[in-house]
Amino acid sequence: MSELNELIMEQLHWFVVGMVAIIFILWITVMVQGVKIRKMRRKYEAMMSGSGVEDLETLLLNQKVQMDAIEEEQGNHRSYLESITENMKNVKSKTGIVRYNAFGERGNDLSFSIAILSEKGDGLVLTGLYHRESSFVYAKPLKNGESQHSLSPEEQEAIRLALQVG
Secondary structure (H helix, E strand, O other): OHHHHHHHHHHHHHHHHHHHHHHHHHHHHHHHHHHHHHHHHHHHHHHHOOOOOOOHHHHHHHHHHHHHHHHHHHHHHHHHHHHHHHHHOOOOOEEEEEEEOOOOOOOOOOEEEEEEEOOOOOEEEEEEEEOOOOEEEEEEEEEOOEOOOOOOHHHHHHHHHHHHOO
């Protein structure tokens, strides 16, 4: 046992030097971490100033509530736009017009056929036949670009032109 005590006493100064070095390294590490924490605290306080919130958790919860409200409103807008898009398919936005001389013997191209169609091809075709003594206007309904009434070549051309639009 006395030999062990002698060995410890001989190496004690190296042990003390090692412990002092370890303490010095730990002290430097603590100082560096303290500086980093102070910088982080300053950034945190700058971020939180003027927000009217005491802590970051409350701020994040408020942001979550706002995001949920925004997502709900966005969903409402999406469904509203889908309904508008569906309704737009029924709007009569496609038109085609053909002018011609219906009676051929004399006169100008004052007769016409106008097709007014929706995206689905529903709508009508109007035909105006002009003659020096009289004029006639006819309307024929269309479903999917077809009519249950017979169509003249000019009316068919007007329908074809309207379906080419857009």
